[in-house]
Amino acid sequence: MIGKHLVRRLLRASVPVTVLDVIFFEDELEQIRDAYPTSDLRIVHGDIRDDGKLAEAMDGVSGVVHLAAVSRVLWCLENLDDCNDVNVRGTEKVLNAVPDHGWFIQASSREVYGDPEILPVVEDTPHNPANVYGRSKASAEDVITRHVNAMTRTKAKKLNAIMLRLSNVYGAVEGHHERLVPAIMNNALSNRPIQMVGGDQNLDMVHVNDVVDAFSLAITRLDRQRTSWMRKRHGSVEVFNIGTDHSTTATELIRKTLWLTNSSSPLRVIPGDDRFPSHYVGSTVKASKELGYAARVSIDAGLHQLASDTLSETVAFLARRQREAPFYCDRTKHYTTADVLKLDGCRVSLALKGDKGNIMYNEHLRANKDRNTTNQWEHFSEVSVWDMAARREGDEVLVSFSLDDEYRPNNDAKAELVKEHVVLHIPEREPGADDSFTEFRVRVQPDTGYVHLTAPDGTPLWLSRRWPKPARRGLVARQDTDTELYNMRLTPVCCAGKKAPWPFFKDDPLPSALLDTRYAAQHDFNASQIAVQCSRFAAAEAHARRRLATLEAFSTPIVLQQAPLPLGRPQDWRQRRNKDICSVQCGHPTFCVDTGDCLCTHTAQCSPRARFPFGAVANTKLFSYPSPSVTPNPDTVLVDNVARMSWANVINPDARRYFTSKPEWPLMTTVRNPDEMEVIKNSTEHEFYVLGNSRMGCFSADGAMERSAQLISKPFKEGESLVFVPYFSVNDWMTVSGRWWGAIVAV
Incomplete structure (x- = not known):
């Protein structure tokens, strides 16, 4: 989070920057390059514990801002050894690689103080960390101090260092979604439940822009010490608290955010966790006096900015999604029989719109000595999947549908594999004439993609009412000028060897009904996943723009009021928000396509970007570097992973916090x-x-x-x-x- 903002600040000042990291996202790098096209930005993809990559990154640099770390308490708890290896040994390796006459800035943490008794905390307060993360950062500080002193004493290297002990940093849209402020903001904007752990936390919240100011001031100070003959010095290690000199309670954060976003989010309160220090205010007197640092962003202004940035990202995402594949919402769709021919050799399903507007699916009946019919249409049937063949004959396109099935003449007979076709009949033909056929002439509606099937001679098809079960109907051919052609949907399920997207794939009414409109009992035959999503994208973009305009109308300075806490029993929440479920889009800042008239929910379908690169070794004794050289056994890989992993790794962060608090089970x-x-x-x-x-x-x-x-x-x-x-x-x-x-x- 801090790194990307600092990179932008340095590039804006025309400072050459080299970034060494194990994880990058190309779209975020592209945004930086687009914003600073003439800048000198060099990317080295690697781990700080990799000597070769570290040497490559250090080539030509004058100083290092060390932000690489396992930076969360929970992550350290999942692998204590790897946490210390990254935060302590990794820091030592970076220090050793800093060039002579260089400088070093450490992103340290207020966690080194633990739960201090005297507030505000000054820099000479002894280390007293309350958790493994705090201990690793305190150890890293000790490593830095010993290293600089040793280099100065032995005259092996001229080096100065600054350690910035950061308060709780917030304010970046691309930050870790499970952190306190992003979790509150994203859930409030989407009206999802907000989880409060304890609620008595009283913490110093510092905006990322103020933190970047502090790093910029530290760089300036160290660079002057290195180059200015009047201020030249070597062997110094300085420590500064970076915060706001003020504290905000978790309850205040939630109430202000609820008021700011006009949210109807309910509140879930779970017991606090003593592994997380709950009270902190750091004194910034020293940083103000010696660095010139001053926090400029109030908590009210910072929350307002974060809400505005999140909604701006939402608008940009929705607008971009409408222009991209597979939606192309601004394009007029056009279907032809050429699309049908592309499905030759595919496995497909067939649906038609019945007499009463209900959707009926073509179902396969197992063949036996008494029943040869394989063509039956049923509402709410399990959908049969057919092998489709398509060919051109003159100006016409003919299709057929078949599948392999077992045939038993009687119960005692051995099953034979036979090819079953969709067979239709033409009644009332002259005696001796063949009244069945397995190929159909096909027409395609260019604007909807509806498929019309007829007999090869053009005879229309109709649903017979003479069928054993009322819910099931047979389709036969009948020459009747009053018979309208049935609208049918042709949906590919699998096209082996053919590159997706396949024609008609996003126009299947069943997934559209179930996955988009969320009505399991109401299937709209006219539904199209693309059409539904396009309409929702447009409505959600308009809704986000209205909310953004409301925020932009705030007068300055920003002063937020506090909404009442929405307390209540979990079983009451649904009664408060009796709305239909919103669509989900991975990549959306909150994952929820909120049109203003639907209900956002937590989803297992999407995960935030994996900005923590060492999750693969969580809850193991392995180190993330070098990468574990374990060849998985394909026969036992699932069992092995289950045995290695904790249940906590496969549920979302809110659920993990809830269950690790060992709550009382509801009745x-x-x-x-x-x-x-x-x-x-x-x-x-x-x-x-x-x-x-x-x-x-x-x-x-x-x-x-x-x-x-x-x-x-x-x-x-x-x-x-x-x-x-x-x-x-x-x-x-x-x-x-x-x-x-x-x-x-x-x-």
Whole structure:
């Protein structure tokens, strides 16, 4: 976070900069290069513990700003040895590589003081760290002091150093999302729950711009000591606190942010953690006197700036997303039969819009001696996937659909693999005429991508009402001038060897309904993932612009009020915000495409950018450098990873903090299934719970959820219990569950 802002400041002053780091993001580097096209920026990709990369980075430099570190308490707790290796040994290696007559600036931390008894803390306060991260930073300071003194005593190298003990830094949009202020801001802007750990923290919050000022002043001071004959000195190690001389409570931060963003976020309070110092104000008298440092950004102005920057990034992201693939929202889409021909050899699904506007899917029926029909259309069916063939015949395009299936003449016979086709019939033909066909003539609506299928001779297709089950219909051909062609959707599922994006892929009504509009019971045949997302991008951009305009209208100096804390029980939160779920977009500053009339939720679909490069060795005894030379066994890689990793590594930071606080479990009451279903479930338990049972489809997931909920189920208490309702899908084998399905969902 600090590094990118400091690089920009130095490039703006025409200072040549070399950056050594293990992780870069090309788009962020491109933004810097675009902003300073004539600057001298050199990038070295590597670890500070790599002697070769370190030597390459040091070529031609006059001084070093040392920001490389495992910079969070939680990260250090996940691998104590690697934390010390990076923060202590890594610092020593960088010091050894600094050239003669050079200078060194260490980004240290207020964590070296722990929980001080006297506030504000002055620089000569002894080290008393409260956690492993603070101890590593204190050890790094000791390494720097000993190294400079040794170089001066032995006259081996002329070197000066400054250590800046930073307060809690905030203010960068690209900062770590799980840190205190970014977490509060992102959740408030998207009206998601805000988690407060303890709430009695009273900390010195310093804006990143003020921190960059401090580094710039330190660079100037050291450079003058190195070059000015009047101020030339060697062997000095100076320490400065960098903060604001003021403290802000966590409660104030939340209340100010809620008021600033007009947020309806609820608040979750969990117990505090004594591994994190909760009170700190650093004295900046020395930094002011000797560096000329002064904090210029108040907490109110800093929060206002962060909210404005986040919304500006949101507007830019949404505008860019509308112009990019696969959306191209500003382009008029055009479909032709050439798109159909591109799907030759693909696996596809077929859907049509029924007489009543419902979506029906083409389902495969297993062939046997009594049933040869493989063409059946059903609403809410499991979608069958077909092998598609497409060919041109003159001016026409013909398509066929087939799949490989097992055929048994009777139950005792050995199964044979046969090719099954979608077969349609033309009734009322003259005696002796072939009334079936497996190829269809295809037409494509250019603006919607709807596909119209007819018999090869152009005979229209219609849904027969003479079918055993009302929910299932057969499609036959009939020459009738009043018959309208059915709108159909053709969706590729897999096109082996063909580069995506495939035609029609983003126009499938089922994913559009389930993933975008979020209505599991309402499938809009006209839905298109692209069309839906484009409309949401536009609405969300307009919403973000309105919010940004509100912030820009604030008068200066910025003074924020404090909203009431939205306390309450978790089970009340949903009642407060009875809205539909917003779409999710990875890369969005808050991940939520907020149109102003939807509900943002936490998502496991997206993760913040992995700015911490050593996560692969978390909860191990391994070192991140050199990279562990472990060749994974493909047969046991999943089991090995599960054995190595902690459960805390696979859940989001809020959930991790919540569960590591060992909270009291909420009362959970699991609704009992109807008696008839309980009898079947208990007598065929393996069919409900065995993972991967093909007949039960998603039953294994439903069963696992129910069994987990049953383990913590308690008798129901009005106003206190969370209620879990088991859900089992309708299918041909579970007729009882089919009858009870609606009742279970409605409980």
